[in-house]
Amino acid sequence: MQSNRRMPSWAAALIGLVSGAVAVGVSLLAAGLVNPSAFPVVAVGDSAVDLTPAALKEWAIRSFGENDKVVLLGGILVVMAVIAALLGIAAARDVRYGLAGLAAFGVVGVVAVLTRPDSGLADVLPTVVGVGAGMFALSRIIRRSLVPVEELGPYGDRGHPTPGGAVGAAGAAHGTGLWETAPDSSPESEERPEASVPPVMRAGNDLRAFDRRGLLTGVLGGVAAAGVAGIAGRMLSGRAEVSVARSGITLPRPAKPLAPLPAGVDLRLKGLSPFVTPNSDFYRVDTALVVPQVDPGSWTLKIHGMVDRPVELTFADLMKRTVVEADVTLCCVSNEVGGPYIGNARWLGVSLADVLRDAGVRRGADMLLSTSADGWTAGTPVDVVLDGRDALLAFGMNGEALPVDHGFPVRQVVPGLYGYVSATKWVTDIRVTRFDEDEAYWTPRGWSAKGPIKTESRIDLPRDGASISAGRTVIAGVAWAQHKGVDAVEVRVDRGPWRQARLAEAPTADTWRQWVLDDWDATPGGHTIEVRATDATGYTQTADRVPVAPDGATGWHTIQVRVG
Numbered sequence: 001m002q003s004n005r006r007m008p009s010w011a012a013a014l015i016g017l018v019s020g021a022v023a024v025g026v027s028l029l030a031a032g033l034v035n036p037s038a039f040p041v042v043a044v045g046d047s048a049v050d051l052t053p054a055a056l057k058e059w060a061i062r063s064f065g066e067n068d069k070v071v072l073l074g075g076i077l078v079v080m081a082v083i084a085a086l087l088g089i090a091a092a093r094d095v096r097y098g099l100a101g102l103a104a105f106g107v108v109g110v111v112a113v114l115t116r117p118d119s120g121l122a123d124v125l126p127t128v129v130g131v132g133a134g135m136f137a138l139s140r141i142i143r144r145s146l147v148p149v150e151e152l153g154p155y156g157d158r159g160h161p162t163p164g165g166a167v168g169a170a171g172a173a174h175g176t177g178l179w180e181t182a183p184d185s186s187p188e189s190e191e192r193p194e195a196s197v198p199p200v201m202r203a204g205n206d207l208r209a210f211d212r213r214g215l216l217t218g219v220l221g222g223v224a225a226a227g228v229a230g231i232a233g234r235m236l237s238g239r240a241e242v243s244v245a246r247s248g249i250t251l252p253r254p255a256k257p258l259a260p261l262p263a264g265v266d267l268r269l270k271g272l273s274p275f276v277t278p279n280s281d282f283y284r285v286d287t288a289l290v291v292p293q294v295d296p297g298s299w300t301l302k303i304h305g306m307v308d309r310p311v312e313l314t315f316a317d318l319m320k321r322t323v324v325e326a327d328v329t330l331c332c333v334s335n336e337v338g339g340p341y342i343g344n345a346r347w348l349g350v351s352l353a354d355v356l357r358d359a360g361v362r363r364g365a366d367m368l369l370s371t372s373a374d375g376w377t378a379g380t381p382v383d384v385v386l387d388g389r390d391a392l393l394a395f396g397m398n399g400e401a402l403p404v405d406h407g408f409p410v411r412q413v414v415p416g417l418y419g420y421v422s423a424t425k426w427v428t429d430i431r432v433t434r435f436d437e438d439e440a441y442w443t444p445r446g447w448s449a450k451g452p453i454k455t456e457s458r459i460d461l462p463r464d465g466a467s468i469s470a471g472r473t474v475i476a477g478v479a480w481a482q483h484k485g486v487d488a489v490e491v492r493v494d495r496g497p498w499r500q501a502r503l504a505e506a507p508t509a510d511t512w513r514q515w516v517l518d519d520w521d522a523t524p525g526g527h528t529i530e531v532r533a534t535d536a537t538g539y540t541q542t543a544d545r546v547p548v549a550p551d552g553a554t555g556w557h558t559i560q561v562r563v564g
């Protein structure tokens with residue numbers, strides 16, 4: 001007879017959960033000490049992101065927007081919790097099943113960690129230490145929750161599990177329910193002399209009975225350990241250090257400071273996107289589950305490949321170069337027509353073209369394969385970067401050091417190209433190569449190798465679906481055609497004639513442009529409003545709707561409003 005059967009399943013599942021929590025907490029602590037991105041849960045999540053079919057990833061971005069990472073991590077944690085509970089149930093039958101299951105978990109974690117780019121052997125430590133701690137907790141709490149039957153009196157070995165996993169006869173006879181007060185005879189598990197356990201019991205074939213008090217103390221101990229380790233781990237994860245380093249940075253002055261933005265760039269309408277997007281409102285798109293924490297003191301950028309003189313720059317080297325300022329509107333290829341993944345900032349950095357000229361780009365090279373600290377890559381056409389536009393290695397954004405979420409300490413910014421082919425955040429490496437020899441992150445996932453930004457426009461005011469009152473109504477929004485420039489914006493209501501909107505100023509062709517039509521006389525009923533822009537090449541936005549993949553959406557932003 002297998003004694004341990006008497007542990008009810010809920011208790012066994014709880015022990016599994018707590019042991020899993022100990023494993024996660026301790027590995028987080030170890031990752032905090034070794035390397036935050038070696039936290040196995042995140043490594044597994046990152047691998048999941050990379051292995052997810054593009055279609056599913058797009059669906060996730062569409063459905064969850066910028067919360068997609070939270071949803072993914074939450075999903076991973078739920079799956080882990082279910083597995084941990086099942087391992088607990090297995091462990092109650094025989095601890096070795098549970099230990100083997102945890103070990104298998106560890107193997108998955110180690111594989112995920114080691115297959116991350118730039119991982120080292122030391123990065124397996126958090127997984128190994130965490131799984132070890134989880135195993136320890138599991139066997140320990142199981143043992144605490146099962147007392148040898150001879151300590152229970154004459155009925156201790158007669159119990160059988162009751163349906164639904166309630167406490168068996170032995171436990172009931174023992175009288176140590178969790179909520180019972182002062183059972184005089186219950187042995188505290190700490191006081192139980194290990195010596196009283198005959199060796200045969202350690203083999204797992206002894207008669208033991210479920211003890212709620214032992215479960216309670218074991219579970220509380222496990223939860224406390226997991227919590228303390230987890231919190232310490234988070235604090236250690238380098239967030240603090242990098243943000244201190246960031247706030248200690250004094251940005252250099254640009255060689256030729258840009259004039260302050262003229263007042264005419266911003267119509268200052270409530271509900272209309274401001275010309276300069278505040279850093280805190282700037283959209284964020286990347287594959288990083290945990291934002292890379294890159295210390296500017298040890299950051300370097302290597303430029304190599306098809307060059308005459310490979311270059312390696314430190315952050316100090318970069319700050320000593322000629323500093324450039326530029327207003328550039330960044331946009332994501334995944335932005336649906338009318339979508340939010342666009343923002344405009346004043347960037348500070350050095351000319352990427354200058355740095356490339358120092359390295360000496362060889363003939364035949366047509367691609368810059370840039371890599372971030374977390375292994376993501378973008379492929380940017382060399383001719384675009386060298387054509388005189390403000391392609392930057394940027395370290396400043398709207399007057400402050402680059403926010404960590406937006407690529408601290410250094411990112412690329414290339415006017416006119418979607419972010420996925422140009423805007424590498426946390427950039428550490430640029431290989432000069434060829435499109436027919438190399439491929440960037442999103443290319444094998446169904447996105448075009450090259451991604452010039454398509455001319456587009458968006459209605460911000462009124463909001464789609466809004467109920468407004470009749471009478472004179474302002475229609476306003478933004479339009480963009482980076483590096484070409486927006487020449488005209490037209491609006492029409494209920495498929496009537498197109499009317500010219502008034503354009504706000506734009507400092508260069510590299511930014512978006514606000515527009516407004518302020519004399520629409522809204523009559524009661526439902527109305528459809530459409531917008532289209534024409535860029536400086538004379539191209540007017542097509543009405544044809546194409547999806548974001550493979551190279552950016554097209555179509556006119558169309559909204560419906562109700563006039564009451």
Ligand SMILES: Nc1nc2c(c(=O)[nH]1)N[C@H]1C(S)=C(S)[C@@H](COP(=O)(O)O)O[C@H]1N2
Pocket residue numbers: 282283284285286287288330331332333372373374376405406407418419420423424425426
């Ligand atoms: N390291 C890294 N850089 C990245 C990405 C990424 O996934 N990883 N995504 C790119 C994409 S798709 C876009 S649209 C821009 C977004 O920049 P932002 O988050 O600062 O707005 O960053 C680009 N740079």
Ligand SMILES: [Mo]
Pocket residue numbers: 285331332333334418419420
């Ligand atoms: Mo993007």
